[in-house]
């Protein structure tokens with residue numbers, strides 16, 4: 001089911017899609033799915049900086065990498081990323097401020 005977004009969120013979505021040269025993204029804030037039908041995942045971080053860790057799946061090359069998702073940063077995962085890498089934002093009890101993310105997914109069945 002599709003609902004209209006608040007105007008500011010639609011503007012952010014348009015900016016992300018233009019920057020990435022993509023169309024047909026959907027946004028969602030609660031459902032977390034990293035399944036393969038997500039062709040592109042673009043996640044905008046707002047608020048407190050948090051750590052983002054990517055770890056190669058069993059049999060995939062590479063080493064764990066870790067960086068900080070700053071306020072206003074955009075993570076884009078696409079191509080074979082989900083096949084080859086796991087990702088996580090670990091709990092950080094010492095971070096007391098909130099962080100929210102706006103996650104746009106390009107999925108196969110979005111019309």
Ligand SMILES: O=C(O)CCC(=O)C(=O)O
Pocket residue numbers: 032033034041043044045087089100101103
């Ligand atoms: O940015 C986030 O909070 C989570 C991003 C993520 O892991 C996802 O959308 O699959």
Ligand SMILES: [Fe+2]
Pocket residue numbers: 032033034087
């Ligand atoms: Fe995820």
